[in-house]
Amino acid sequence: MLAGVRRAFSHINYRVYQSGNIFSLVGTWVQRVGVGWLAWEMTHSPFWLGAIAAAELAPSIIVGPIGGAVADRISRLTLIRSTQGLLAVVALAMGLLTLGGQMTPWLLLILNALAGIVVSFGQPARLSMVRALVPVDSLPSAVATNSIMWNMARFIGPALAGFIIAQYGVAWAFLLNAVSYSAFIFALFSLNLPPRPINTLAKTSLLADMKEGVVYVSRHPGLGPVLLLLMVNAVTVRPYVELLPGFADAVFGAGVDGFVALTAAIGVGAIIAGIWVGGREGFAGLTRIAIDGVLLMAVAVLVFAATQSLWVGLFGVALSGGAMVISGVAMQSLIQQATDPDKLSRVLSLYGLSFRAGPATGALIMGAASEIYGLQVPVTLGALICLVGWIWARRRMKVIDAALNESGQ
Numbered sequence: 001m002l003a004g005v006r007r008a009f010s011h012i013n014y015r016v017y018q019s020g021n022i023f024s025l026v027g028t029w030v031q032r033v034g035v036g037w038l039a040w041e042m043t044h045s046p047f048w049l050g051a052i053a054a055a056e057l058a059p060s061i062i063v064g065p066i067g068g069a070v071a072d073r074i075s076r077l078t079l080i081r082s083t084q085g086l087l088a089v090v091a092l093a094m095g096l097l098t099l100g101g102q103m104t105p106w107l108l109l110i111l112n113a114l115a116g117i118v119v120s121f122g123q124p125a126r127l128s129m130v131r132a133l134v135p136v137d138s139l140p141s142a143v144a145t146n147s148i149m150w151n152m153a154r155f156i157g158p159a160l161a162g163f164i165i166a167q168y169g170v171a172w173a174f175l176l177n178a179v180s181y182s183a184f185i186f187a188l189f190s191l192n193l194p195p196r197p198i199n200t201l202a203k204t205s206l207l208a209d210m211k212e213g214v215v216y217v218s219r220h221p222g223l224g225p226v227l228l229l230l231m232v233n234a235v236t237v238r239p240y241v242e243l244l245p246g247f248a249d250a251v252f253g254a255g256v257d258g259f260v261a262l263t264a265a266i267g268v269g270a271i272i273a274g275i276w277v278g279g280r281e282g283f284a285g286l287t288r289i290a291i292d293g294v295l296l297m298a299v300a301v302l303v304f305a306a307t308q309s310l311w312v313g314l315f316g317v318a319l320s321g322g323a324m325v326i327s328g329v330a331m332q333s334l335i336q337q338a339t340d341p342d343k344l345s346r347v348l349s350l351y352g353l354s355f356r357a358g359p360a361t362g363a364l365i366m367g368a369a370s371e372i373y374g375l376q377v378p379v380t381l382g383a384l385i386c387l388v389g390w391i392w393a394r395r396r397m398k399v400i401d402a403a404l405n406e407s408g409q
Helices: 003-009 012-043 046-057 060-071 076-099 105-133 136-167 171-190 206-219 223-236 238-251 255-278 286-305 310-338 341-373 376-394 397-407
Strands: none
Touching: 003 012, 003 136, 012 046, 012 076, 012 105, 012 136, 012 171, 012 238, 012 255, 046 105, 046 238, 046 341, 060 076, 060 105, 060 206, 060 341, 076 105, 076 171, 105 136, 105 310, 105 341, 136 171, 136 255, 136 310, 206 223, 206 341, 223 238, 223 286, 223 310, 223 341, 223 376, 223 397, 238 255, 238 286, 238 310, 238 341, 238 376, 255 310, 286 310, 286 376, 286 397, 310 341, 310 397, 341 376, 376 397
16 A cells, blocks of 8 residues: 555655655644634634635635646746745744734734635645656656645644644744745755746736636536536535534534544544555546545545534544545546646646635635534535535546546546
């Protein structure tokens, strides 16, 4: 099962990239836990919890497609370096304002939105960068290993955040994240990549480029349905992650320790799933894995939402974390290999939009509904709606699979 990880790390540029990326990812999860807990601590409101989470994720609706069009025109490496520097500045501002006792819910929302804008703009370049770091036949392994790294950080980051918040205060979680970006920026300047043809004299506008990407996806019989299923899953199931501080405190009565445990459990399930899916060779069977992973995640979230036992909840979120990775890695691998190279960043910007804007929309809706019905009812309803989306995609799986395989040849 670890063969896929070894295969990805056999390429030197990938090793260099991930050696810095892991520090940044851990810092990102430390900050995410800090933002979620600070939002709950200041307001004790599910609506505010959803709104502050949405502020980070929602900008991808507008900014993501623009970032994708820009990344298909200029150096992706330069774009990633610039956005990482800006994110360090935002994290530093969060830390200093919190340390000085000047943070408010509105200020936290604004700063989280600024971070979301920067991440959304740079994400298409980061996603498409994988294709420049490894050969095409190593793409599934590299995408899966990316997910493993992300979820190792999801496991390490919350544990570190829990210790920092309990011992020193939430401000230091933000300051640690600001420092963590330096390792990744250093790694980005150490990469040795072949020159990529850059279309600096494009005759079309950015708007026309963005439209071309949307039209390309909408007319593709494989990419369109896969991205639509991803969006349904992102809106209806994925938002429970943003509501975890409320579940930990109001449903399980476990406070910040329960929040950290739930977040880490997602990471454990995701790491195991990432190792499994990364160990597979080639693209055969990935369409079935992508679609049925959505079913597994919906069922896991139903288990999580139906209980008031922390131990059962931990099992549910661990299973959902594994399903999230299985489906997400399979979908991204299929998109990477089936998309025309000159449109890759634009198509991946739509993938990123689904992955970020969907949870933002769902978190806002579920957070508002939770003020009336409690946290468990909206999350349960979302999972049931996701099951309907899975049935729709499952009935079209043969057509989707044939289209994706034909495009990748």
